[in-house]
Amino acid sequence: MRIEPLTPDLVPEITRVAKHAFEFDEIDEALIREKTVGAEDFDPELGVVVKVEDRVVGFAQGAVGVGDDDRGIGYVRLLAVSPAWRRRKAGTLLLFTLENQLRARNCHTISIMDCPQNYFQPGLDFRYTEGVCFLLRHGYRMVHENHNMRCDIEVGQWPDLEAEIKRLSAEGFEVRRAQFADEPHICEFLQAHWPAWVAEVKRALRRDPPGVHLAWHNGKVVAFAAYQGNNASLSWFGPMGTDPEVRKKGLGAILLRLCLKDLAHQGWRHAIIPWVGPISFYARTCGAWLDRCFWVYRKDFSTKPLEWKLAEAALAGQSDPVNKLLRAFSFDPMTRKESELVNK
Ligand SMILES: CC(C)(COP(=O)(O)OP(=O)(O)OC[C@H]1O[C@@H](n2cnc3c(N)ncnc32)[C@H](O)[C@@H]1OP(=O)(O)O)[C@@H](O)C(=O)NCCC(=O)NCCS
Structure with a gap:
């Protein structure tokens, strides 16, 4: 040996x-x-x-x-x-x-x-x-x-998502998929709030299409959600975060659902929500349940x-x-x- x-x-x-x-x-x-x-x-x-x-x-x-x-x-x-x-x-x-x-x-x-x-x-x-x-x-x-939590996903879920995004746009928030050029803005936001996530989110951003959705306000990133920056060959959601100043407006729920829809489009019928986190938020927003304990x-x-x-x-x-x-x-x-x- x-x-x-x-x-x-x-x-x-x-x-x-x-x-x-x-x-x-x-x-x-x-x-x-x-x-x-x-x-x-x-x-x-x-x-x-x-x-x-x-x-x-x-x-x-x-x-x-x-x-x-x-x-x-x-x-x-x-x-x-x-x-x-x-x-x-x-x-x-x-x-x-x-x-x-x-x-x-x-x-x-x-x-x-x-x-x-x-x-x-x-x-x-x-x-x-x-x-x-x-x-x-x-x-x-x-x-x-x-x-880790887990939830079922399907392509046709949350038909009101576009209407929700329009509602937020009227309040001055732009919600859209990230582009590679957004990297410096995303990193600035992460460095201020969650520096440990920079590497994972950068990897998600390099996916094609980018595995990151963003909310912007006054030219700054104020919330994000990402997927497959870690364990890319699995149906792996996360991380996500919203600036404390703009919480409770529904931004996190929309960004999470956009990511889960992307995973459903890849053919997955479930998503893994690892290392949680706000259990009630995920249970309420996408019907997730506690699945594994580490x-x-x-x-x-x-x-x-x-x-x-x-x-x-x-x-x-x-x-x-x-x-x-x-x-x-x-x-x-x-x-x-x-x-x-x-x-x-
Ligand atoms: C954990 C793992 C790597 C150990 O590998 P291994 O080659 O068996 O390790 P070792 O022979 O050096 O040591 C085994 C020791 O673990 C403990 N152990 C393992 N199985 C045990 C059991 N069923 N009951 C009691 N003690 C046990 C004992 O202390 C044992 O030493 P002993 O045989 O002298 O009593 C292996 O079991 C494994 O791959 N498990 C699945 C993956 C895993 O759990 N990985 C994460 C570990 S960080």
Whole structure:
């Protein structure tokens, strides 16, 4: 069992692993590429696979962000091991490799999956029981829950939408699909209110046609809604936001519905509204319901628990702790039993 870099030619193989590992998710190659080698923030040292002989049996992708306290925060964007190869330390090798790389980049906290710039899901779906056990085993603690909603969509929905847009136009609001040239205005608006969403909205804007609808007032963007800037191969809505000064006028509802109609025109019959957010607003505006629950796990490396101090003491003197671990766990998985590994 050995760790190797995650290179673009391995995307079909890691997609196969992800399809087996994430049974509660819809996975395809485009999605896995977007989360790994195709990500704007792809860092080759934060993409790794575990191979047994020449077969990929697991992979992980990390990312670096900025936490709420302006300090570096590391993310495990994805981590998966084929069911047939579990509980043989493949997951541990992947996690330790990422933890070391992220800590070397000055990340004091590592968070699981809720990477705002580009995320697969906003945390670990709590039904992935092995994943929960694995993270607890490695000293991660659940810090909060995130939720996804879902709604049915169809092309002919909301026939009054045009009339609503005209009503708002009489009040001085222009509602229209964004154009690529609008990017500086959108970014200015996002920087003022939701800077964490800039990357996702820019990706939505680059779609053809652009996956962003805007409301303008006095030459300024005052509200937006976007889709497929993240998880572009899924029916993925969001993010959206309205300037607090112009809320309660119906702008958000119109922009949301315009996006959902676009998704219906693509052939989708449902939309995913991730990482909510204003649950009642979505329930009221598009009949959405709460669909999935994700637990966000974090580990803080600045206050080390005793088990970490012990682990570090055990590794003291090793110039490369990851290699030490690899050696410790190196075994022939075809012939040896788990008990022998545990006894090492
Ligand atoms: C989580 C996952 C990556 C772990 O991969 P793995 O190769 O089995 O991991 P390891 O062998 O290094 O460690 C497994 C540890 O997790 C815990 N664990 C896993 N399944 C468990 C179970 N059914 N009961 C109790 N503990 C369990 C144990 O601590 C176990 O160690 P042990 O075998 O020494 O008892 C794998 O289960 C997976 O791909 N799950 C689906 C995807 C997922 O949840 N990914 C997100 C995780 S960040």
